[in-house]
Amino acid sequence: MKSAVVLLAGLFAFTAYYVYLPLPSTVSEPWRLMLLDASFRAAQQSCNLAHYLGLGHHLRILNFIIGTFDKLNLQYVEQEQVKITDTQFDGVEVRVYEPAKAEENLRRGVVYIHGGGWALSSTRGSFYNNLCSVMAKSLDAVVVSIEYRLVPDFHFPVQFNDVLHAARHFMQPEILAQYSVDPGRVAISGDSAGGNLAAAVCQEMSQDQNETGRFKLQALVYPVLQAFDFNTPSYQQNEFTPVLPRFVMVKFWIDYFNGNREFAHSLVVNNHTSLDVGQASSFRDRVDWTSLITPRLRKTYRPVTPTTGRVEILQAIPSLLNVRAAPLLAEKQVLRLQPKTYILTCEIDVLRDDGIMYAKRLEDAGVEITLDHIEDCFHGCMIFTIWPTHFSAGIRTRDRYIKWLHENL
Structure with a gap:
């Protein structure tokens, strides 16, 4: 009986840890949002595991779950x-x-x-x-x-x-x-x-x-x-917030272009649009959030513009700068x-x-x-x-x- 109580308490603690996310005080119905986010994360992680085990593509499995619901x-x-x-x-x-x-x-x-x-x-x-x-x-x-x-x-x-x-x-x-x-x-x-x-x-x-x-x-x-800048103030501020964390959005972009997911961490730090990537230079002012959004929303965030990056990313995924995929670049x-x-x-x-x-x-x-x-x-x-x-x-x-x-x- 004692072991069952300990196990139940441990399970409850793990569930609370998994579900809880720090959210801004302005959010209405925060616990409902945490439960929604935890459910979506659990589904995504299960689908990623199934993908790893060779049971099917994680997005097909996730879409099947959504369709069943x-x-x-x-x-x-x-x-x-x-x-x-x-x-x-x-x-x-x-x-x-x-x-x-x-x-x-x-x-x-x-x-x-x-x-x-x-x-x-x-x-x-x-x-x-x-x-x-x-x-x-x-x-x-x-x-x-x-x-x-x-x-x-x-x-x-x-x-x-x-x-x-x-x-x-x-x-x-x-x-x-x-x-x-x-x-x-x-x-x-x-x-x-x-x-x-x-x-x-x-x-x-x-x-x-x-x-x-x-x-x-x-x-x-x-x-x-x-998909030019993954470090706008909202990307930095909401990096881990539900229902769309930054890394998940980056992976959606890569999958959209049928790109290599190994580039994901480089995209997160804007290595694909670093100063030494010539293809990016003509678009930079069109995504210049220091002039396009107000100081209230910019807060204290700073641009992330690496001096050197990975030129091969845009060579492998040129559509990252395609206006038909990224209308803000028009x-x-x-x-x-x-x-x-x-x-x-x-x-x-x-x-x-x-x-x-x-x-x-x-x-x-x-x-x-x-x-x-x-x-x-x-x-x-x-x-x-x-x-x-x-x-x-x-x-x-x-x-x-x-x-x-x-x-x-």
Whole structure:
């Protein structure tokens, strides 16, 4: 009996140690966030072990776990008053959400791209199914959610091309007419890696004079926009915070490009963009956070710019500086062409400064910009609105995002 008590106490202590993370005092529902983060870490570590044992690629296994959870969770998804159709746009799988209520006037349209590090989640999963259903109902809009192909089976630029082809297809006059969508009231949007794809595709389509349609708005939710500097103040400040620690984000980038994970530690210290790497010099001012973000957010953090680094990283993974993968690196004349933009950023997020820098560069280029920075929220919070990952922060960010779309689209 005594041994059982000691074992139970030890197990409890280990669980508490594993779950507990120091979080800023501003975080709402901190223990719920710790439990979410611990669950995700445990799943990732289990998948890494399975990968090491040769049981399958860790990302495929992790996506299977997420998919299994989604199947159990779909009963909680809001789908009332929304017609959901799975189809293909130019060979790309999409899920279309249409308000079931008949409407004589043309509706708004939203092209939505889900997040997940270009490797995880799905339009059909409970989190994004719920989000897009709520958007369609709240905005009385047709929402097209794009099921782009995922890492590790496909790598950049496949994801970019999937979104580009599907978006171009939807923006054709005859397709918009088929769904009763007003050509002048269509937005492109996405969160995290989906925000990356939305921004990149919006840039691409804005430059093509042969495009039949133009997006009225873009709305980016905690987007990942650059792989140039992994030591921005938000990367330094939130190095170990949930749900996206810095090292995990670096590995997502490497996997996106099908690169060698042995480069991960070098990327963390910016050895790929050191001063002796000539390819990086022309992009440096576009990611200069010392001028692009405010002193309040810079705090006492200092730039990490090594004098010497590893030139071979960019030789092996040149896409790290590809504008289609890293929209923050775009030239000013491209930024001038972008539509009115909403960017939501969270304080507790390594990607906070990506969004803030992009907002400042767009504003400097003359684009009308709304930067919605939320002090007590964390990366990914907007999709965590249904049981058992229900966060008040998720409801709040989702409502602010939808409110902006409602008022501007």
